[in-house]
Amino acid sequence: MYEPHPAAALFPMMEDVQFNELLEDIRENGQLEPIWTYKGAIIDGRNRYKACKLLRIEPIVRDWET
Numbered sequence: 001m002y003e004p005h006p007a008a009a010l011f012p013m014m015e016d017v018q019f020n021e022l023l024e025d026i027r028e029n030g031q032l033e034p035i036w037t038y039k040g041a042i043i044d045g046r047n048r049y050k051a052c053k054l055l056r057i058e059p060i061v062r063d064w065e066t
Helices: 006-010 016-029 046-055
Strands: 035-038 041-044 061-063
Touching: 006 041, 016 046, 035 046, 041 046
Parallel strands: 035 061
Antiparallel strands: 035 041
16 A cells, blocks of 8 residues: 655645546556555655556556655
């Protein structure tokens, strides 16, 4: 389980309509973009992560290294 990095809070979570569209897209096409983490915390992809968890899909995660 991943927690959001504090920097992720700079970008708001999607509104319900947008999130439901993302959810359906991932359901139909799979996760196309990875979830980026830094030191085990999500820096980009909180909505994708949430959608994957709801769909019970193992998320594609990449660690960002500086």
